[in-house]
Amino acid sequence: MPRKTYSLEKVLVAGGERRAATWTFGGSPVSGVEQTYTVTDTNFLTNNQWEFIVRLPRTSGDRIEVRPRTTPAVKVWAELPDRSLTFMRATRGAARGKRYCLVALADVTGERSRSVVRADQRDSLPRWFGPLRTRMRTKHVVKPTRGTDGDSLVVLVTADDYASMIRLFFATKVWILKEHIQLTS
DSSP: OOOOOOOGGGEEEEEEEEEEEEEEETTEEEEEEEEEEEEEETTSSSSOEEEEEEEEESSTTSOEEEEEEEOOSOGGGTTGGGOOEEEEEOOSGGGTTOEEEEOEEEOTTSSSSEEEOBGGGGGGSOGGGGGGGGGEEEHHHHSOOSSSOTTBEEEEEOTTOHHHHHHHHIIIIIHHHHHTOOOOO
16 A cells, blocks of 8 residues: 655644743753644644644753644554654754754654664655755764764754754654554664
């Protein structure tokens, strides 16, 4: 059965309330601003209304966090409010000043929370990643890394493009779960 073709442009994002907030990340307290967004995924005729939170830390070097607050009543999306994408500041070369996130797909097996995509798996990504290809890099190109994730695939966005950050959540989590996609190693 052919997979549904999703389009990032069909994810409509409208800003809402903005308020001071505190949250934890990795067990550490963070303060800043939470911005809510109403999102309609017009790739679907029904079950397409979402509410997202974008957490903007007061300290500019900290991670921006994007997560759904509410999801449509679809079983496969029930745990998504417990998932997030985080955007770190790129510090190398032409990427300096932008934000990046790992291309970390939702794990459809339920064994893990996510599956980080390596650069050599780029051509195995679903078609909806096509428009993102020009913004994809390996992590070591955008930021020094001490760990083993230097060959992980990342996507760059401008620092204040929160709509694109939300659309990346759909590409890496929502549609992956709906289509039950797993990349082969």
